[in-house]
Amino acid sequence: MRDDFSAKTKEILAKRVTHKCSNPDCKKPTIGPNSDPNKTVLIGVAAHITAASVGGPRYNADLSQEERADIDNAIWLCQNCSALIDKDTVKYTVPLLEKWKINAEDEAFKALQQRNYADTPKADQARPYAEAELIWTHGFKRPQGASQKTNEIYGDTPISIMQVIWYNHIAWNYELKIYNNSSVGLFNLKLHQHHSNSFFHLKEKLPKINNLPPYRDLSLRAETSRFFEGTGEEANKIMKPHFPDQLQGLRLLLEYTGEDRKTYFTELTLNGNTLTIVHLDEKPNDY
Ligand SMILES: [Zn+2]
Incomplete structure (x- = not known):
């Protein structure tokens, strides 16, 4: 007798690999549309890793009937x-x-997890969509000398280096990754900072003449920094969050031209550690 898989097992197995053949050299889709609009064509098979019956390929006599029909013994393949x-x-x-x-x-x-720019469907493909991500790259702190406070607090008492209160320069470095999430090119990309931004410094400029082909990206280095009077340990604590409070609410505006010669805008606002993206057809009046 054959220990076949149940219909439910087959269905789950196929879905777990998005109906693609599991052979890495094949990966062929095993499902598609039938000419009958109410039907699909399924050419996938729930294959047995060890055979369903005695004498079959890779038969394992040690398995029970249940184990042989279990999803663990199945692999989704094309015919x-x-x-x-x-x-x-x-x-x-x-x-x-x-x-x-x-x-x-x-x-x-x-x-499933990946943000796949190319696969994100867009209703209107004539319009380009510039989007962006702010990626933390590294932080650093640089003591700029001991603060007066060290003396005021400790006077002539000998103290350890851990107790010294410093003027620290603390900086957070980022990569602002701008990408064209559409199937049409975009041109003359400009990046505007909102007047309310006070601590966000772009270390690179966009070239005066630029273009971003479909699904391509470019990156600009950026930084935020502050002074902090405190011990090294306190400075480390300040440095720890990758997106510090002073950067929250950061507002940037991307301006760009489409192949249709129209000008488009994308407004970016930092919320926690992500940029909220809003596409606009007109320039917001507070920029
Ligand atoms: Zn295959």
Whole structure:
């Protein structure tokens, strides 16, 4: 008798790899539209890693019937690959198939999490969409000499270096990644800072003449910094959050031209550690 997979097992197995063949050299989609608008074409197979019946490929007598029909013993493949793995069991071993399965599911999970610019559907593809991310790269603190306070507090009492109160220069460095999240090119990209920004310093400028092809990005280095009077340990605490309070509410405006020669805008506002993105057709009047 054959220990076949249930319909439910097959369905879950297929969905866990987004209906793609788990053979890393294939990855063929196994589902698509049928010419009948109410039907799909399914060419995927829930293949057995170890055979469903005695004498089958990679049969493992140690497994129970339940184990043989369990999802753990299944791998989603296209019809070709499912035939292939059963023809050559020397090459297509249990550990190899298990590896395929783990990697295929892992890839599906990563694709799910990933922000895939190219796959984000946009209703109106004539309009370019510039978007941006602010990525923290590194921080540093530089003591600029001991503060008067050290003396005021400790006087002539000998103290350790840990107790010294410094004038610290603390800085947070970022990469402002601007990308074109659309299938049309954009030109003459300009970046405006809102007048309320007081601590955000761009260390690089956009070239005067520039363009950003579809789904491409560019990065500008930026920084925020402050002085802090305190011990080294206190300064470390201040430095710790990657997006300090003084940067919250940061407002930037991207201005750019589309292939249609129209001017478009994207407003960016820092909220916690992410830039909130709002696409606009007109320049906001407070810029
Ligand atoms: Zn395949």
